[in-house]
Amino acid sequence: MTDNHQIEMAKDKEQLGNVEISPEVIEVIAGIAASEIDGVAALRGNFAAGVAERLSRKSAHSKGVKVELTEKGVKIDVYVVTQFGFSIPDVGKKVQENIVQTLSTMTAIDVVGTDVHITGVQFEQKQELDEKKKPQAN
Numbered sequence: 001m002t003d004n005h006q007i008e009m010a011k012d013k014e015q016l017g018n019v020e021i022s023p024e025v026i027e028v029i030a031g032i033a034a035s036e037i038d039g040v041a042a043l044r045g046n047f048a049a050g051v052a053e054r055l056s057r058k059s060a061h062s063k064g065v066k067v068e069l070t071e072k073g074v075k076i077d078v079y080v081v082t083q084f085g086f087s088i089p090d091v092g093k094k095v096q097e098n099i100v101q102t103l104s105t106m107t108a109i110d111v112v113g114t115d116v117h118i119t120g121v122q123f124e125q126k127q128e129l130d131e132k133k134k135p136q137a138n
Helices: 023-035 047-055 088-107 125-133
Strands: 040-043 065-069 074-083 111-122
Touching: 023 040, 023 065, 023 074, 023 088, 040 111, 074 088, 088 111
Parallel strands: 074 111
Antiparallel strands: 040 074, 065 074
């Protein structure tokens, strides 16, 4: 869920007007940045967030992302399902780094915190099929 506030970009003396970025845009950028990391299977929140997402008009790219506006900048919470076989701490760190770098490049907004919450592990479809095909020992 996002606050209904706009993020105003830094003003300079020769400004032509204001540039404002809605929190929903930041959610989408953060969601795409998180999805780019190898080992991320999906973005998904907890049950309450899932209900809220179904009732809202959230973009598929912003699901599992929560943006909080603070006086110092933006705080982001990302809810990730990892792929089996990847190091969860490594995936989490890469997600954090990619979100901060992408938001910095695209928006110049200060990110004061990026918390990654691992909500599940997804097993590959092929592995699950192979397990079903194996003869069971009697």
